[in-house]
Amino acid sequence: MPHNPIAAPTMTLLTFRFAPSPNGQLHLGHAYSALLNQDLARQAGGRLLLRIEDIDLTRCTPEFEQGIYRDLAWLGIVWETPVRRQSDHFADYEAALQKLVAKDLVYPAFMSRGEIRAHIVEHETAGKPWPRDPDGTPLYPGLDKVLSPGERRRRMHSGEPFAWRLDVEKAVAALPPGGLSWREAERGNWAAAQEVKADPQMWGDVILARKDIPTSYHLSVVVDDALQEVSHVVRGRDLYHATGMQRLLQAHLGLPAPLYLHHRLIDGPDGRKLAKSNRDTGLSALRENGATPADIRRMVGLG
Ligand code: GLU
Numbered sequence: 001m002p003h004n005p006i007a008a009p010t011m012t013l014l015t016f017r018f019a020p021s022p023n024g025q026l027h028l029g030h031a032y033s034a035l036l037n038q039d040l041a042r043q044a045g046g047r048l049l050l051r052i053e054d055i056d057l058t059r060c061t062p063e064f065e066q067g068i069y070r071d072l073a074w075l076g077i078v079w080e081t082p083v084r085r086q087s088d089h090f091a092d093y094e095a096a097l098q099k100l101v102a103k104d105l106v107y108p109a110f111m112s113r114g115e116i117r118a119h120i121v122e123h124e125t126a127g128k129p130w131p132r133d134p135d136g137t138p139l140y141p142g143l144d145k146v147l148s149p150g151e152r153r154r155r156m157h158s159g160e161p162f163a164w165r166l167d168v169e170k171a172v173a174a175l176p177p178g179g180l181s182w183r184e185a186e187r188g189n190w191a192a193a194q195e196v197k198a199d200p201q202m203w204g205d206v207i208l209a210r211k212d213i214p215t216s217y218h219l220s221v222v223v224d225d226a227l228q229e230v231s232h233v234v235r236g237r238d239l240y241h242a243t244g245m246q247r248l249l250q251a252h253l254g255l256p257a258p259l260y261l262h263h264r265l266i267d268g269p270d271g272r273k274l275a276k277s278n279r280d281t282g283l284s285a286l287r288e289n290g291a292t293p294a295d296i297r298r299m300v301g302l303g
Contacts, residue, residue, distance in 0.1 A: 014231050015047050018037045020053065021056070022061060023064060026071045027281040028266045029281075035075065055090075055093075057087060090214050097219060106208055110161070161212075166206050199241075200248040225258055226256060237264060
């Protein structure tokens with residue numbers, strides 16, 4: 001048999017991704033996440049993808065996107081092209097949403113922000129604390145859930161704006177017995193990943209498609225991780241609890257579950273969370289002040 005030295009390996013490659021949103025400048029926290037992804041991808045002999053998460057077109061700009069490419073290239077990050085830009089793929093998210101509509105796991109939510117706030121304030125002034133999600137946002141009251149099918153149809157067809165929300169209780173109840181979990185690794189020790197119980201209910205009835213944007217963070221991230229065959233999600237600790245909701249969506253959309261590693265967050269010099277507007281820790285400002293990529297690695301503890 002002739003030997004073909006350039007035959008592609010049949011084994012699927014491990015795939016990592018760095019997925020920033022171009023709604024501000026990259027800072028040291030992003031640098032840590034991107035460098036860690038690249039280090040772990042190289043260690044595992046895997047690929048590194050870059051994904052631009054720009055579904056919120058009111059906050060994301062082409063200038064910030066260009067800044068991401070510039071800062072990452074300067075840092076020495078090498079990513080595959082073409083880069084997936086989420087705003088080019090709204091149809092993929094819409095198709096996933098329609099699967100959930102067909103399964104009757106989502107409902108149209110008409111309440112405005114003001115109505116939601118008024119409902120919660122009324123409840124809280126009566127002395128009853130309102131439940132909040134892990135980010136501190138009050139859970140959705142879910143009043144739209146009890147609308148009759150006829151009323152729902154009438155309001156949808158009248159052109160009244162609505163968001164699609166996940167009926168989280170129903171979605172959890174519809175899972176096969178045994179509960180939902182994900183595998184979480186530490187420091188790239190993938191073989192020793194620990195099973196973590198998913199608790200999507202802590203998020204309440206999340207929005208899957210906004211009134212003004214035909215998708216949401218949770219929906220587009222699970223669709224893209226699957227479409228791009230991401231096997232290893234390495235991202236900040238601030239998204240740890242989001243994984244429970246994302247596992248629920250993966251389960252209902254029939255998508256595979258990647259391995260996860262939620263890394264520590266980099267604090268600012270004042271010990272506070274880094275902001276995208278922070279002058280002292282923005283990568284372009286650090287570069288202009290003479291920092292080198294090696295300095296950045298040291299500053300984030302990857303020296
Ligand atoms: N786009 C998200 C962010 O910038 C990250 C999403 C993810 O890694 O799952 O915070």
